[in-house]
Amino acid sequence: MPSIAIVGTQWGDEGKGKITDYLAEEADMVVRFQGGNNAGHTIKVNDETFKLHLLPSGILREGKLAVIGNGVVINMAEMIGEMDQITKSGRKLDGLRISDRAHLIMGYHKKLDGAEEIYRGDKTVGTTKKGIGPSYQDKIARSGFRVCDLFEDDALSEKIKFNVPYKKDLLKMLQGEQCECTEESLMEKFTSWRNIFGKYVCDTSVLLNDALDSGKTVLFEGAQGVMLDVDHGTYPYVTSSNTSSGGMCTGSGVAPNRIGKIFGCLKAYTTRVGEGPLVTELYGEEGKYLMEKGGEFGVTTGRGRRCGWLDLVVAEHSVRLCGITSLAVTKLDVLNEYRKINVCTGYEIDGKTVKHFPASLSKLGRAVPVYEEFDGWDDWDSSEKLASEGYAALPQNMRKYIEFIEKQLKVPAEIISIGPKRSETIDRR
Ligand code: GDP
Ligand code: IMO
Ligand code: MG
Numbered sequence: 502m503p504s505i506a507i508v509g510t511q512w513g514d515e516g517k518g519k520i521t522d523y524l525a526e527e528a529d530m531v532v533r534f535q536g537g538n539n540a541g542h543t544i545k546v547n548d549e550t551f552k553l554h555l556l557p558s559g560i561l562r563e564g565k566l567a568v569i570g571n572g573v574v575i576n577m578a579e580m581i582g583e584m585d586q587i588t589k590s591g592r593k594l595d596g597l598r599i600s601d602r603a604h605l606i607m608g609y610h611k612k613l614d615g616a617e618e619i620y621r622g623d624k625t626v627g628t629t630k631k632g633i634g635p636s637y638q639d640k641i642a643r644s645g646f647r648v649c650d651l652f653e654d655d656a657l658s659e660k661i662k663f664n665v666p667y668k669k670d671l672l673k674m675l676q677g678e679q680c681e682c683t684e685e686s687l688m689e690k691f692t693s694w695r696n697i698f699g700k701y702v703c704d705t706s707v708l709l710n711d712a713l714d715s716g717k718t719v720l721f722e723g724a725q726g727v728m729l730d731v732d733h734g735t736y737p738y739v740t741s742s743n744t745s746s747g748g749m750c751t752g753s754g755v756a757p758n759r760i761g762k763i764f765g766c767l768k769a770y771t772t773r774v775g776e777g778p779l780v781t782e783l784y785g786e787e788g789k790y791l792m793e794k795g796g797e798f799g800v801t802t803g804r805g806r807r808c809g810w811l812d813l814v815v816a817e818h819s820v821r822l823c824g825i826t827s828l829a830v831t832k833l834d835v836l837n838e839y840r841k842i843n844v845c846t847g848y849e850i851d852g853k854t855v856k857h858f859p860a861s862l863s864k865l866g867r868a869v870p871v872y873e874e875f876d877g878w879d880d881w882d883s884s885e886k887l888a889s890e891g892y893a894a895l896p897q898n899m900r901k902y903i904e905f906i907e908k909q910l911k912v913p914a915e916i917i918s919i920g921p922k923r924s925e926t927i928d929r930r
Pocket of ligand 2: 509512513514515539540541542626627628629630631632633634723724725726729738739740741773774775776
């Protein structure tokens with residue numbers, strides 16, 4: 502089946518960018534299908550480091566198409582900066598394709614994101630303040646700007662007339678940063694975007710399905726993680742899109758029966774940015790140690806990520822919801838030199854052992870993790886050298902850890918990542 506998908510199984514930042522870049526070698530095109538520039542995917546190519554927010558990771562490999570699907574919300578003003586990062590590195594943007602059905606993030610969406618967060622008082626979500634939620638709100642409310650509108654002055658003008666006074670009133674009501682835009686300034690902006698982005702715009706569903714018909718390999722690059730899914734995550738502490746594999750179909754216009762292998766990217770421990778429950782969280786010095794050892798600082802906002810032990814209740818939720826067929830286990834090297842490592846296999850809630858992730862935040866607040874303890878393993882000199890020697894060369898205790906995860910989740914760990922570089926990867930397929 503010539504399509505491969507990658508989803509985050511936790512709260513994002515599992516290393517999807519690295520794994521997408523690694524697998525992109527085998528693909529003809531890489532597709533983003535949800536989220537926007539709230540995502541931050543770090544990719545190391547030799548000595549270069551790229552931080553991509555919106556551009557699909559395939560943009561770094563020559564001759565591949567990098568497709569932004571209809572389910573993505575696009576901040577065109579900020580994407581220009583990201584495109585500069587690519588061209589400055591000597592790479593081309595020829596392979597970029599943008600769906601004519603994708604929605605736009607406007608300046609007022611960012612302002613509304615900030616204002617809504619303040620309005621929530623001590624119940625903030627801890628969003629990235631990139632305008633993601635307000636842009637998806639407009640999509641669902643049927644008042645958003647779509648990429649195809651850029652080419653039709655009448656459609657633009659009609660939507661501008663509706664949105665400008667509406668958003669200004671809303672921002673006044675929320676006492677947020679006021680919107681200075683006018684009907685004329687917006688029209689000017691749209692015209693410039695039409696000129697810059699016009700050549701990349703097409704019906705990406707037709708593009709992807711034609712490619713699949715002709716035997717090409719399509720790689721779907723998920724953003725965020727299943728626990729941030731608006732339906733299946735820790736609502737309301739979630740993002741505003743479907744991050745699980747269902748979102749892949751609605752967000753790309755490719756039917757479910759065309760999705761082949763689904764990789765779940767699983768970090769060897771847990772992190773989360775922003776507010777919301779995290780049952781296996783490590784506090785104080787323990788949490789800080791893991792945060793620093795793992796370099797757990799947000800790519801998009803720079804915030805320190807909350808850290809904790811691996812949670813297999815979370816992973817089971819993701820495997821079941823997404824139909825994950827293979828795991829890509831990342832950042833195992835960060836656990837080097839721990840004497841003991843814990844893995845959560847269930848929650849104790851009100852005297853009962855729970856194996857499935859509960860919907861209720863109050864139950865999650867009372868959940869006590871049930872841990873299985875593992876012996877740690879020593880550090881090594883070179884991840885690159887170790888990866889070149891293959892799976893059998895890994896420390897025995899690390900293999901025990903990996904094999905326990907596989908057994909519990911009933912999914913093979915086909916990719917093992919022990920460093921940020923392409924060459925620090927063990928492929929067991
Ligand atoms: P994404 O959002 O899922 O793409 O992940 P991020 O890029 O936000 O965060 C993952 C971070 O871990 C990045 O800095 C990667 O370069 C890095 N990384 C990925 N895989 C590994 C690994 O196996 N080991 C280590 N040490 N770092 C990794
Ligand atoms: P990648 O693709 C980690 C989190 C935010 C916040 C919540 C809602 O790099 O894994 P939003 O701005 O989306 O409305 O914020 O979701 N969040 C992420 N956390 N990685 C991400 O993306 C995230 N994108 C959003 O921190 O808690
Ligand atoms: Mg990230």
